[in-house]
Amino acid sequence: MESIDLSNFRRNLQEYMADININSKIYTVTSASGDEIIVMSESEFNSLIETCYLLSSRANREILYQAMDELQQGDYELEEIH
Numbered sequence: 001m002e003s004i005d006l007s008n009f010r011r012n013l014q015e016y017m018a019d020i021n022i023n024s025k026i027y028t029v030t031s032a033s034g035d036e037i038i039v040m041s042e043s044e045f046n047s048l049i050e051t052c053y054l055l056s057s058r059a060n061r062e063i064l065y066q067a068m069d070e071l072q073q074g075d076y077e078l079e080e081i082h
Contacts, residue, residue: 001038003028009039 002025009016009029016039019025026040040048055061070076 001026001028003030003036005029006031 004016004027006029009027016027020027020039021041024041024044026038026044028036029039030036054064
């Protein structure tokens with residue numbers, strides 16, 4: 001994540017927005033007083049929220065971790081979709 005100052009962000013808003021949306025970049029924007037905000041694309045934000053939701057339940061975390069372990073061990077079968 002790259003940090004930029006608010007003045008620079010304002011001056012180059014169009015370029016930063018393109019970089020954020022096209023390249024999925026995330027920026028920390030810092031004001032003169034030291035306050036910070038995070039700027040990211042809506043798709044990155046939605047992905048983060050979905051991940052938080054999926055990991056919020058202990059039971060769901062265990063299922064996901066078990067599935068990841070099975071994938072790493074090669075313990076899965078591919079199914080054809082018709």
